[in-house]
Each structure stands twice: as C-alpha cells, then as structure tokens.
Amino acid sequence: MTAPTLILYQRDDCHLCDLALDVLAHAGVPAFDSVFIDDEPTLEARYGERVPVLRDALDGHELDWPFDVDAARRWLRR
Template sequence: MLNAFILYSSEGCHLCEDALALCHQVPSQILLTVVDIVEHNDLVEQYGQHIPVLQRDFDGKELFWPFDLATLCKFIEEK
C-alpha cells in the first residue's frame, strides 16, 4: 500500500512549486494529493501564511516549508 500525503499549496506559489518538485524526486512511491487552499476558507485560515505544507494521511503529522529532499524523505519514511 502506498503512503498517502496531502500537499497544501496555492496556484502561483513558487515555494509550492519547489515543494511539489521535491515530492516528485522522492525515491519511494507515494500517493500525493495537491490541495489548493484558496478554494477552502478554513484552509486559508489554517495554512495561509505557512504554505507549502505536506501532511501525512495516516497520522496527520505535518512538514512545514522550508524542507530539503533529505528531510522530506525522512518524513515520508517515518512510521
């Protein structure tokens, strides 16, 4: 079973584009859902100043930007 993650982002956010590019470089396969927070007022309130944010589906733990590939891989592999 693939590990599932949500990337909270916003269209036109260059940091979000960088985070997405890093997610595509992860050596292990993941199921990634990208959510544009602009479409959800509650998410804008929660993440507006913090995007991009990667959230693990199984426990809700979040990884806030800035992160590099090594940090991202460690976060993805945590159980």
C-alpha cells in the same frame, strides 16, 4: 486501488509550491493529492502562512516548507 493518504496543501501561482513539488519528486514521495487552499476559508486559516505543507492524513503528521530531499525522505520514514 486506495486513495493516497498524503496531501500537499498549496496555492495557485505559488513559486514555493512549485519548488516543493520538485523536491517531493526527487525525494521519491509516493502519490499524493494536491489541495489548493485559495478560496477555502478553513484551510486558509490553518495553512495560509505555512504552504506548501505535506500532510499524512492517516496520522496527522505535517512537513512544513522549507524542506529538502533529505528532510522529505526522513519525514516519510518517521
């Protein structure tokens, strides 16, 4: 079994991150890893103001919040 190539960068206690998780579930996004940027200076510098961000580790494409179900599905088909 291969590891997911999608990563959701998020924060602890993040209302927008909770909303993003709901959107991704409704969009049928396949399995992804969750990475919390809190206390990670490099990730904080890159994603601090942008979370939640869904990233494809294979090609580097990112989907920044805000996004809805349709936007997530379009991003997956890119």
